[in-house]
Amino acid sequence: MSLRSEIWNxxxxxxxxxxVNVTQALGAVFLFMFEALAKIFVPPFRFYYILxxxxxxxxKSLFVxxxxxxxxxxxxxxxxxxxxxxYGSESVLGAAVTLSLLRELGPVLTALMITGRTGSSMAAxxxxxxxxxxxxxxxxxxxxxxHFLIVPRYIAALISFPLLTAIFDCxxxxxxxxxxxxxxxxxxxTYMNHMVSGVVMNDVTSGFLxxxxxxxxxxxxxxxxxxxxxxxxxxxKGVSAATTSAVVVSSVLILVTDYIMTSFLI
Amino acid sequence: xxxxxxxxxxxxYKSFGDNHVLRGVDLTVERGSVTTIIGRSGIGKSVxxxxxxxxxxxxxxxxxxxGRNMLELHQAERKExxxxxxxxxQQMALFSSMTTYExxxxxxxxGTKLKRDQIHQRVMDIIDKLDIGDVxxxxxxxxxxxxxxxxxxxxxxIDEPEVVFFDEPTTGLDPIRKSTVHHMIARYQKMFQFTAxxxxxxxxxxxxVSNKVALLENGRIVFSGTPExxxxxxxxxxxxxxxxxxxxxxxxxx
Numbered sequence: 001m002s003l004r005s006e007i008w009n010x011x012x013x014x015x016x017x018x019x020v021n022v023t024q025a026l027g028a029v030f031l032f033m034f035e036a037l038a039k040i041f042v043p044p045f046r047f048y049y050i051l052x053x054x055x056x057x058x059x060k061s062l063f064v065x066x067x068x069x070x071x072x073x074x075x076x077x078x079x080x081x082x083x084x085x086x087y088g089s090e091s092v093l094g095a096a097v098t099l100s101l102l103r104e105l106g107p108v109l110t111a112l113m114i115t116g117r118t119g120s121s122m123a124a125x126x127x128x129x130x131x132x133x134x135x136x137x138x139x140x141x142x143x144x145x146x147h148f149l150i151v152p153r154y155i156a157a158l159i160s161f162p163l164l165t166a167i168f169d170c171x172x173x174x175x176x177x178x179x180x181x182x183x184x185x186x187x188x189x190t191y192m193n194h195m196v197s198g199v200v201m202n203d204v205t206s207g208f209l210x211x212x213x214x215x216x217x218x219x220x221x222x223x224x225x226x227x228x229x230x231x232x233x234x235x236x237k238g239v240s241a242a243t244t245s246a247v248v249v250s251s252v253l254i255l256v257t258d259y260i261m262t263s264f265l266i
Numbered sequence: 267x268x269x270x271x272x273x274x275x276x277x278x279y280k281s282f283g284d285n286h287v288l289r290g291v292d293l294t295v296e297r298g299s300v301t302t303i304i305g306r307s308g309i310g311k312s313v314x315x316x317x318x319x320x321x322x323x324x325x326x327x328x329x330x331x332x333g334r335n336m337l338e339l340h341q342a343e344r345k346e347x348x349x350x351x352x353x354x355x356q357q358m359a360l361f362s363s364m365t366t367y368e369x370x371x372x373x374x375x376x377g378t379k380l381k382r383d384q385i386h387q388r389v390m391d392i393i394d395k396l397d398i399g400d401v402x403x404x405x406x407x408x409x410x411x412x413x414x415x416x417x418x419x420x421x422x423x424i425d426e427p428e429v430v431f432f433d434e435p436t437t438g439l440d441p442i443r444k445s446t447v448h449h450m451i452a453r454y455q456k457m458f459q460f461t462a463x464x465x466x467x468x469x470x471x472x473x474x475v476s477n478k479v480a481l482l483e484n485g486r487i488v489f490s491g492t493p494e495x496x497x498x499x500x501x502x503x504x505x506x507x508x509x510x511x512x513x514x515x516x517x518x519x520x
Binding site: 137 | 316319320321345348349351352353355356357359360361362372373376377
């Protein structure tokens with residue numbers, strides 16, 4: 001082969017191989033997700049484990065989600081006020097804060113918070129189970145590891161994400177009220193009136209739809225990374241790589257998916 | 267005519283990339299016996315064991331249980347077969363978020379339709395037999411090495427398997443505890459009448475409790491026989507392993 005053709009072929013080979021690898025990885029992730037989702041409807045239904053996971057994903061994230069919601073709402077109130085006041089439109093602050101929270105910031109920031117707190121620990125816990133042969137042990141006991149470990153996490157996430165998003169939205173709206181009405185002295189009636197008139201049901205449902213999709217993304221990525229932690233490296237290194245990937249990939253996918261969904265929902 | 271072996275490996279090959287771990291393994295395991303696989307570290311003993319329980323699939327060859335090729339079984343048949351097997355992992359693989367009691371009960375809770383009080387009865391029976399009542403409510407991280415082995419053994423025996431695979435059950439234990447674990451396996455093998463397949467480095471101690479010993483070397487079983495036969499064997503590879511000698515540079519080069 002001539003030098004010129006080698007120079008041309010090498011980058012193309014690398015590109016082609018990367019494309020194949022990415023396609024295979026995506027296929028594996030989707031198959032993993034479909035398998036887990038299909039098994040949600042297959043008995044036995046492990047209510048105790050589902051409740052345990054709801055407690056872990058939902059209940060234990062409550063404080064961080066609430067705190068983030070409060071300050072996000074307060075910042076939105078302040079920034080919104082100083083922007084709107086320049087155009088004499090500060091009266092619509094209630095609608096601006098509420099719409100921003102319901103449509104975008106509520107579902108996105110809630111999902112990012114849960115990813116940081118729960119996604120990483122999901123990947124680490126399942127990853128440790130993988131490298132310490134606990135998942136193999138389930139297999140030898142004829143217990144389906146996906147059904148036993150992953151399905152309760154999916155169900156818990158699909159319940160917890162929308163509820164946490166709703167809590168984030170409510171506390172965020174309260175934060176906006178504190179900034180706008182209490183600190184900046186906007187009339188409370190005007191604030192509430194514009195909030196009620198500016199929001200339609202579609203804004204609420206689109207936020208919940210996003211929360212639902214983000215639950216799928218975070219659970220799939222985190223559980224998949226943990227479940228195959230042994231392919232990322234040996235021992236603790238594999239778990240560490242899996243945990244990092246779970247957080248990074250989930251976070252990026254949340255933002256990308258948010259943009260795509262907004263394009264269709266707006 | 268001799269009795270059909272319970273488990274047979276026939277010309278089994280397995281590679282991981284360029285690492286050819288098993289290169290034509292032939293091995294038979296008789297019903298009700300204790301068969302021990304010995305060999306150097308990293309030679310593929312655990313890999314061999316994992317093929318029998320379906321955690322790994324051979325690249326070539328057959329693994330037969332009661333004369334039937336396990337690789338050709340239907341999913342339902344394989345599921346039934348799995349119920350006959352139990353596997354005690356090298357690192358015990360106890361579930362860290364469950365108590366000892368929950369760990370032992372898990373195969374019954376998930377794999378049978380027994381009622382809660384029946385499960386409780388079975389778990390308490392085996393807890394009594396293995397003398398681990400004191401740690402029933404403890405978590406694996408609170409147990410000593412020896413106690414963890416007993417809990418793992420209890421979990422392996424709770425659903426009354428026909429065959430129990432022990433993957434280096436004495437790893438990390440002191441000589442006294444090693445001997446205790448070996449004798450514990452031998453005692454319970456007689457008590458519960460299961461077939462045991464064990465991977466071990468503990469020679470000659472493990473010979474005391476084994477009916478058959480197989481030496482894995484270079485991906486093949488180079489010797490298989492009774493403990494007495496292996497001790498009197500004049501095969502150079504066997505002697506070298508039994509006496510704990512490295513291959514000399516002259517032999518290695520040759």
